[in-house]
Amino acid sequence: MTGVPRWTGREIRALRTALRMNGRSFADAVGVSHRMLVRWEAGGEAVVPRAGNQAALDTMLATAGRAVQERFAALNTAAAAAAEDARAEQLLRRETQYTKSPVDGKLMVPVEEGIYLAGPAGTPTWTAAYLIDVYPTTNADYERFIRATGHPAPRHWPNGRCPADIFDHPVVWVTWSDAAAYAQWAGKTLPTSQQWEKAARGPKGNPYPWGDAPTAAKCNVHDSGIGRTTPVSRYQSGVSPYGAYDMCGNVWEWTATEPEPGRHELKGSAFTSPFTRAAPALFNDAADRMSDNDTGFRCASPA
Incomplete structure (x- = not known):
């Protein structure tokens, strides 16, 4: 599984969904408050967690297992592919x-x-x-x-x-x-x-x-x-x-x-x-x- 160059709120939401974890459990696993996780996911691509959190997310993805990694890849690329794009819409x-x-x-x-x-x-x-x-x-x-x-x-x-x-x-x-x-x-x-x-x-x-x-x-x-x-x-x-x-x-x-x-x-x-x-x-x-x-x-x- 290829790593994530930079985690943003969008990739974080995709990983939580792929792991099929609720917000509080996922926040505990990353080592942040539930409020922080909500802020990340709401901010989408505009939110970039600090380096320590990025490393924790890297570890979660790397150790998640093949099925989770495939779900994460599908969710993440589907979101990017379907994102609003003025040029594509034209x-x-x-x-x-x-x-x-x-x-x-x-x-x-x-x-x-x-x-x-x-x-x-x-x-x-x-x-x-x-x-x-x-x-x-x-x-x-x-x-x-x-x-x-x-x-x-x-x-x-x-x-x-x-x-x-x-x-x-x-x-x-x-x-x-x-x-x-x-x-x-x-x-x-x-x-x-x-x-x-x-x-x-x-x-x-x-x-x-x-x-x-x-x-x-x-x-x-x-x-x-x-x-x-x-x-x-x-x-x-x-x-x-x-x-x-x-x-x-x-x-x-x-x-x-x-x-x-x-x-x-x-x-x-x-x-x-x-x-x-x-x-x-x-x-x-x-x-x-x-x-x-x-x-x-x-x-x-x-x-």
Whole structure:
């Protein structure tokens, strides 16, 4: 379990909830008065306890056990993902600009023709106009595909059926060929690495979909401590300038770009990745036949 860089009232409330302790018992365990705990939790992110209390909270989390740590991670990142974010709210109000793909029914967002700043060096790069899926391909999306085509199901589905609790999670255990087959069925393609990166960073080449700040709480990466995929619509505060979700974290995504024969680029990082690997500009690739529990895809099409 990755530690907490700085405890605030928000993380303290999440830990108490994960431990399933009442306020007085939790305050006793930390070594503070119940009144102090109430003040911490009411203050939220504006309250930062002193160093001794921070150390006590570190110890409580470290010794709490795996189940508590998982609950804490889920509560803490969910709160960050759902927090009010004026920029995200503005983007979400652009619903009328979205279109629905006629075959798989997925929402797609338009990306205009023009130059964007690509790669770590911010190289001016031109792309034609295109559409890209708002969300990664989910297990529910993929199940419709295999029912329509007879394509083999991912290896982690019991008896070839998607478990109900991961319908809205990104599909994983898919090779590049699996992803390309889905895209062909849906009348779309896999995005090139340039298309994917522009949709993630915007025309100004933001380091992250949400802007400049390296904020791990806005995506599902290893630092979040969740240890598995999450629903594709969860991280509203991490949405890209074009309105695309999960462009950092959750799962790596296959692209159409082939740096050498038999290999294709992957973009975006995953729940298994350290946040240092999450920037959309970074390079990664894999053999086409590779499949694992942290790799999926989304589709694109001409505008």
